Amino acid sequence: MTKSKQAPQAEIIGTDQYPAMLDPEAAEAFLVELSLRDTSKRANNALETKRVQISHAVRGYVEALEKAVEGNDIKTMIEQAHEIRGLAANAGLEAVGRLADGLYKYIDTATRLEAPVDADVILLHINAIARAATAASEAKAYGEKVAVELNALVTHKLQAINRLKTKSA
Amino acid sequence: MPASAYEHLHALVVEDNVHMRALLRSLLHALGIKNIAEAADGDAGLREMRNHTPDLILTDLSMVPTDGIEFTRQVRMSQASTNPYVPIIMVTGHTERLRVEAARDAGVTEFLAKPITVNNLIQRLAEIVERPRPFVKCESYFGPDRRRRKMKDFTGPWRRHDDTSEDIEVR
Numbered sequence: 001m002t003k004s005k006q007a008p009q010a011e012i013i014g015t016d017q018y019p020a021m022l023d024p025e026a027a028e029a030f031l032v033e034l035s036l037r038d039t040s041k042r043a044n045n046a047l048e049t050k051r052v053q054i055s056h057a058v059r060g061y062v063e064a065l066e067k068a069v070e071g072n073d074i075k076t077m078i079e080q081a082h083e084i085r086g087l088a089a090n091a092g093l094e095a096v097g098r099l100a101d102g103l104y105k106y107i108d109t110a111t112r113l114e115a116p117v118d119a120d121v122i123l124l125h126i127n128a129i130a131r132a133a134t135a136a137s138e139a140k141a142y143g144e145k146v147a148v149e150l151n152a153l154v155t156h157k158l159q160a161i162n163r164l165k166t167k168s169a
Numbered sequence: 170m171p172a173s174a175y176e177h178l179h180a181l182v183v184e185d186n187v188h189m190r191a192l193l194r195s196l197l198h199a200l201g202i203k204n205i206a207e208a209a210d211g212d213a214g215l216r217e218m219r220n221h222t223p224d225l226i227l228t229d230l231s232m233v234p235t236d237g238i239e240f241t242r243q244v245r246m247s248q249a250s251t252n253p254y255v256p257i258i259m260v261t262g263h264t265e266r267l268r269v270e271a272a273r274d275a276g277v278t279e280f281l282a283k284p285i286t287v288n289n290l291i292q293r294l295a296e297i298v299e300r301p302r303p304f305v306k307c308e309s310y311f312g313p314d315r316r317r318r319k320m321k322d323f324t325g326p327w328r329r330h331d332d333t334s335e336d337i338e339v340r
Contacts, residue, residue, distance in 0.1 A: 009307060010307040011307065013303060013304040013306060015302070015303055019252070019254060020301060021178075021224050021256055021297060022175055022178065026177075027299075029174035030174075030175040030294075031295060033201045034201075034298075039199070039200060039201065039291075042199040042200075043196050043199040043287040043290070046196055047192070047195075047285070050195060054188050085283075086262045086283050090284045090285055
């Protein structure tokens with residue numbers, strides 16, 4: 001195999017040629033710390049103590065999202081959906097996170113492609129998100145299935161937008 | 170081994186969501202990193218770097234006005250950067266391939282997917298400490314070597330002038 005004539009000149013800087021994050025002794029101590037069961041337990045406790053606070057925050061974002069939909073404020077919808085999808089699972093609201101992720105993908109992609117957004121797709125997501133955020137047992141039982149179905153709808157809608165854009169290009 | 174050996178470690182968390190920032194701070198603290206600075210976007214992160222040169226950065230991807238990709242690019246490429254070799258972990262819920270590739274090509278060291286889990290964070294930190302990667306400097310890129318795996322059957326195309334069939338690896 002011959003090399004491409006365009007293969008760029010790359011300088012490789014070895015790990016001994018730049019400052020390490022930790023000196024060898026500190027690195028070893030840090031790795032030991034990371035491997036301890038107590039360390040994991042402490043970190044999981046830290047995660048757990050934030051759960052209630054994050055859960056309140058997510059519910060606040062859901063309310064803001066509902067208001068944005070009422071006001072047809074697309075920019076705020078994208079922002080709130082983004083906040084929800086990033087945080088919800090760390091509050092134990094996995095279904096809410098997945099639903100918000102689908103909503104974000106749909107609105108963000110459609111607006112970037114300058115395509116009109118389908119209000120029904122948004123409403124379906126908002127209703128599901130609001131319900132999953134407040135009815136934990138329903139969310140646990142059906143949230144994942146609803147998210148999968150709505151994700152399929154988003155994929156279908158985005159494919160339709162892409163087809164239209166390809167035709168008009 | 171005494172914990173004091175690494176207690177000088179300084180981390181910077183760049184994240185626009187105040188709750189996620191607090192979560193990351195708590196986790197890092199629980200894992201033994203006590204010096205943690207925070208910034209709400211890439212510009213603030215760059216300013217913070219001038220005050221306290223971090224040994225480790227955790228950054229979000231989507232932030233305004235300066236996102237995690239541009240922040241990473243500035244840390245790696247800017248002449249004003251106080252530590253272009255600093256390990257950068259990008260915390261992201263984005264699964265879109267193009268954005269992840271853009272982040273990797275900006276010089277991100279590791280990715281940490283949301284939702285954050287303790288095990289995933291520990292794995293990323295251990296990877297950075299245990300297996301630091303060489304840096305690659307060329308016209309279009311400066312950052313950790315993006316090739317992680319050796320592939321015996323790889324037959325090109327060669328991307329570097331000194332690649333050989335014996336040492337080729339792919340990202």
